[in-house]
Amino acid sequence: MLQTEKNTAFIKQLAAELGFDHCGIAAATQLDEDAYRLENWLNKGMHGTMKYMENYFDKRIDPRKLVDNAQSVITLLMNYFPAQQQRPDAPQVAKYAYGADYHEVIRDKLKTMLLRMEEQIGAVHGRGFVDSAPVLERSWATRSGLGWIGKNGNLIHKQAGSYFFIATLIIDLPLCYDGPVADYCGSCTRCLDACPTGALVSPGVVDGSRCISYFTIELKELVIPDHMQGKFENWMFGCDICQDVCPWNRFAKPHTEIQFTPIPAILNFSTKDWEEMTEAAFRQLFKNSPMKRSKFAGIRRNLQFLEKKGSPSSGNP
Template identity: 60%
Template sequence: MDLETRTHIIKTIAAALGFEHCGIAKAAPLDQDARRLEAWLNKGMHGNMHYMENYFELRTDPTKLVPGARSVITLLKNYYPSETQKPDRPKISKYAYGNDYHEIIRARLHEFIHQLREKIGDVQGRGFVDSAPVLERTWAGRSGLGWVGKNGMLINKGAGSYHFIASLIIDWELIYDQPLAKDFCGSCTRCIDACPTDAILPDKVIQGNKCISYFTIELKDLLLPGDLKSDFQNWAFGCDICQEVCPWNRFSTPHKDAAFTPIAEILDFTTEQWLDLTEDAFKKIFRLSPLKRSKYQGIMRNLKFISQDGI
């Protein structure tokens, strides 16, 4: 089968499985990203996210993840919701409104590889969705799906940044998409100016250990820094501020995927209702939610921190 036919089949499968965008890049070591990542880690900007120090070579060379890798397929899945939280509710990042995207997209990646083998033939490869050492945003940029903005998010010119990124690394050669000639952030600094904890630095450097998402999701300490209380702006899980102010997200459109239908409690619960929640009720309501990553104790810590009395 010729490269054009193979590539067409891949993009057809991607659309059929609900991915709005599909780009393909040639598998190769990411030498420049390796140097940038090493410098970022050496400065301690990853905070307590020590897992980011692991598997360094795997992160920067896809052939170490998949021997014989020839192509990196990047897939974007829109998660922008049509619903919004009621005013004055503890804020939850939009990506966590519905069910855990890891499970949903992982299943679709398995189906993707299954269909490839059925329609084209034997393929060796692996799928990844934010759970393995893959620099997804770099590969998305290399495959022409957008550029990394000053807020560190992948921005698609026609769809903004509210999307999950998944990768398939396979041992087939394909027709490769071309990266954009430039990014389109220009002189805009809205995300830098809006970040309440000054986590966004110039030159697209993010101080992960100063990001509200880091504090509310990644940090497992019993207490949060009291001097940052006023900066949290009622965020209980994650933070969308840098996306909310990004001009390119005026092109975001609501997704139509039932799997990401918002959990009613996330949209409706008041702070009091959250704080009255028992651990058993939390586990029942949010058993399929990304919120389980912070666990009951982490969510309660965050809620008490942003509530009027604080902790």
């Protein structure tokens, strides 16, 4: 047991050294309750056109199908709350996309973490995941005691809010495990009341097919449905409304990761600048940004949708 405690302490210290703000650990088991919720969510079509979410269901609910002999699931949180905000009269970009692509930044850190673990502990087999694999990150974060799932569907940390990237490291090493924490949302409904598209259908349940982030990023159609007209509150890429109104985010502090330093264009561009941007300029400015997921054509589509009659010309939730 002493060695298990030493290994656990080393891993948590290593996570802090690599720039992760919080680290929690849970035993690798099948997520039966989450499996039921996910299946119900998919059956209701709340994933919209994101058909990839139907794939690898068995792997999503059981980490042992992702890593042979998996014993521990390490969850890591990395703050992305920016010190600076966009100009409020410009088309808005979700804060997580202000800097470099978090997938690449965090993936490198996870690789380093695994290498350092092998150097210190010995043979450790595992895989790191960041948002783009069949892993229920928020479920593991709650099991690891890093927070609770708020009514807006986000993980909320009691001392730091919700502006965090969640990464997962599944390994075949037994460790000391953390326990879940209580839900502190109470009777607050600010996020439910603030969502302009009604995507928060009930506490903790997000209808992805009605979310502004879905329409501005995930939807690949050439046209955004007319029934969403005037409901985007000037959000061009993603949306932070349900986080911005959350009282727990009064504890959010600016991140210290240099790679998440905001791209100047995101902070300084006016509506006119965005509208006049060429595809070549977009590719150059955002080549290392999460915004490249929408591609230039998607950004143009979103801008045109915001410009239509009936859509607010400005706004900062």
